[in-house]
Amino acid sequence: MAQKSSTKDKYSILLPTYNERENLPLIIWLLVKSFTESGYDYEVIVIDDGSPDGTLEIAQQLQDIYGKDKIVLKPRAKKLGLGTAYIHGIKHATGNFIIIMDADLSHHPKFIPEFIKTQQENDYDVVSGTRYRGTGGVYGWDFKRKLISRGANYVTQILLRPGASDLTGSFRLYKKDVLHKLIDACVSKGYVFQMEMIIRARQLNYTIGEVPITFVDRVYGESKLGGNEIIGFVKGLLTLFATT
Numbered sequence: 001m002a003q004k005s006s007t008k009d010k011y012s013i014l015l016p017t018y019n020e021r022e023n024l025p026l027i028i029w030l031l032v033k034s035f036t037e038s039g040y041d042y043e044v045i046v047i048d049d050g051s052p053d054g055t056l057e058i059a060q061q062l063q064d065i066y067g068k069d070k071i072v073l074k075p076r077a078k079k080l081g082l083g084t085a086y087i088h089g090i091k092h093a094t095g096n097f098i099i100i101m102d103a104d105l106s107h108h109p110k111f112i113p114e115f116i117k118t119q120q121e122n123d124y125d126v127v128s129g130t131r132y133r134g135t136g137g138v139y140g141w142d143f144k145r146k147l148i149s150r151g152a153n154y155v156t157q158i159l160l161r162p163g164a165s166d167l168t169g170s171f172r173l174y175k176k177d178v179l180h181k182l183i184d185a186c187v188s189k190g191y192v193f194q195m196e197m198i199i200r201a202r203q204l205n206y207t208i209g210e211v212p213i214t215f216v217d218r219v220y221g222e223s224k225l226g227g228n229e230i231i232g233f234v235k236g237l238l239t240l241f242a243t244t
């Protein structure tokens with residue numbers, strides 16, 4: 001029952017950036033290459049939060065190279081956090097599908113055609129990349145980081161039984177109208193946001209497909225996930241547990 005993609009389909013890729021000047025040229029090049037090969041219509045929306053390393057200037061140069069219709073810049077003046085960066089980006093998206101991914105090359109654009117194919121096969125509302133099924137995996141994380149991720153997934157699985165294997169990952173494809181409804185339903189704004197989105201998707205009876213992905217730790221720059229984000233995650237999880 002494969003569903004043919006409509007010729008009007010367009011994919012808006014949201015790329016939040018904070019100090020990603022080394023990574024941005026390569027991720028954008030890979031995205032442009034992938035979409036040029038697959039032939040799907042797309043736009044990349046870069047949401048830079050006033051990165052002190054000059055990420056925005058690099059993004060402007062990339063816009064000159066690839067065109068204003070393909071690279072859309074929606075910067076904010078200062079670091080306001082990942083969750084609100086997505087909300088800001090989606091407001092400007094012209095596609096009927098939204099792809100959310102990290103800009104630091106941990107999420108490889110080569111998986112996107114599989115996301116699209118999986119979505120089309122069952123008309124899924126959400127397709128989530130998963131590190132915890134099939135050929136999925138994590139590379140380059142130390143034991144502590146793996147433990148935190150596994151632990152967060154495990155505890156959430158037990159508490160909320162969401163029926164998806166990777167709750168804290170953010171490499172996903174959404175129907176835009178579905179993403180709007182999920183954002184409206186979500187209360188958290190920090191890193192816990194990823195997890196809440198998938199929990200809410202289940203609650204609202206949206207269908208979720210999964211694609212195994214390999215997550216490779218960044219080579220350039222540093223993770224912005226620190227102790228505060230972990231505390232925020234635990235608080236958010238408990239709030240969800242208490243309220244859902």
Ligand code: GDD
Pocket residue numbers: 015016017018019020047048049079080081082085101102103104106149168169170171191194218222223224225
């Ligand atoms: N605009 C904006 N504002 N972008 C941000 C901000 C912010 O405040 N904080 C982080 N980013 C961007 C980064 O530049 C990167 O493109 C992406 O968001 C992810 O940030 P990282 O700092 O690289 O996150 P991570 O690698 O530690 O965490 C990843 O794995 C987590 C657990 O699986 C991300 O995919 C998380 O979303 C995920 O929860």
Ligand code: MN
Pocket residue numbers: 102104106218223
């Ligand atoms: Mn990262």
